[in-house]
Amino acid sequence: MSTQRKTRQRRAIWKAIQAAGRPLSPQEVLTLARAEVPQLGLATVYRSLNALVDGEEIRAVELPGESTRYEPADLAHHHHFICTRCKKAFDMEGCMLKHELTLPPGFKVISHEITLSGTCPDCD
Ligand SMILES: [Zn+2]
Ligand SMILES: [Zn+2]
Numbered sequence: 001m002s003t004q005r006k007t008r009q010r011r012a013i014w015k016a017i018q019a020a021g022r023p024l025s026p027q028e029v030l031t032l033a034r035a036e037v038p039q040l041g042l043a044t045v046y047r048s049l050n051a052l053v054d055g056e057e058i059r060a061v062e063l064p065g066e067s068t069r070y071e072p073a074d075l076a077h078h079h080h081f082i083c084t085r086c087k088k089a090f091d092m093e094g095c096m097l098k099h100e101l102t103l104p105p106g107f108k109v110i111s112h113e114i115t116l117s118g119t120c121p122d123c124d
Contacts, residue, residue: 012036013048014057023061023069023080023089063089063115081116085123092116 016032017024024032030045049070052058061069063082069089081090097112 009033009037009040009044010048010051012040013045014052017052017058017070018072022091023071025067025069025087025089029070061089062113079114079116081118081120083120083123084117085119088120090120 012033013029016029026045030042034040053060056073058070059073061071063080077095079092081092
């Protein structure tokens, strides 16, 4: 594959993730990026996603029992919400845990993850 074509595909994928405003599955990335690169295939999407993760332009979002989603790497700390009906993942601003948690002496938190689940407005 030519470098130019690869660059164009990768850029379309990056743009789709950047514009979505929520974490996307590879299938969702494919659907959105095809608007710009109609001949795009799922294998190329996976390859490009891995390259973009390696380049720290996007990051993988692991949700319990779900396929990996992808979001821009530069987002501030936030949490995720997964709709149990349409399976879309959403960003939830803020952090309810930051000031609420009292740790026993000697414990230091380095990171935490919270995944909320329920129904989104479209599915309610
Ligand atoms: Zn939904
Ligand atoms: Zn948090």
